[in-house]
Amino acid sequence: MVKVLFVCLGNICRSPTAEGVFRTIVEDAGLSDVISVDSAGTSGWHIGDPPDSRGQQAAAGRGYDLSAQRARQVAANDFDTFDYIIGMDSRNLADLSSMAPPASRVKVSMFLQFAPETGQREVPDPYYGGDDGFDAVLDLVEAASRGLLEDIRTRHL
Numbered sequence: 001m002v003k004v005l006f007v008c009l010g011n012i013c014r015s016p017t018a019e020g021v022f023r024t025i026v027e028d029a030g031l032s033d034v035i036s037v038d039s040a041g042t043s044g045w046h047i048g049d050p051p052d053s054r055g056q057q058a059a060a061g062r063g064y065d066l067s068a069q070r071a072r073q074v075a076a077n078d079f080d081t082f083d084y085i086i087g088m089d090s091r092n093l094a095d096l097s098s099m100a101p102p103a104s105r106v107k108v109s110m111f112l113q114f115a116p117e118t119g120q121r122e123v124p125d126p127y128y129g130g131d132d133g134f135d136a137v138l139d140l141v142e143a144a145s146r147g148l149l150e151d152i153r154t155r156h157l
């Protein structure tokens with residue numbers, strides 16, 4: 001089983017969107033039995049909360065259901081459990097790197113490294129912006145999800 005963890009700051013916008021999109025892409029590819037998907041935040045501000053309603057609405061408009069997800073914080077054992085831990089921006093990457101136990105085997109990555117065609121390095125946080133920010137995040141997440149799946153197929157399947 002290849003295990004993927006998406007991470008943003010609060011686990012209510014970008015990382016649950018990535019979890020929902022990637023899970024759907026994995027299911028559509030018939031790979032749910034070999035790839036598992038989760039998300040978490042580097043902070044504990046929103047533990048137990050559902051994804052932002054604007055994000056859920058934007059995702060639903062594209063056929064992704066985020067409603068069952070609940071925010072959680074990254075835990076030390078995540079660094080032993082997951083094969084891919086993927087941050088949405090450089091702050092997430094720095095936080096994850098500082099949280100990783102010294103003996104951690106997992107390499108922390110930026111999500112958009114799997115979508116170089118976007119010309120962007122970071123998935124922007126849509127929380128304080130308008131509804132269109134959630135659609136922009138979906139565009140980036142869909143592109144990076146396709147690239148990530150190809151990377152997993154090449155390296156693991």
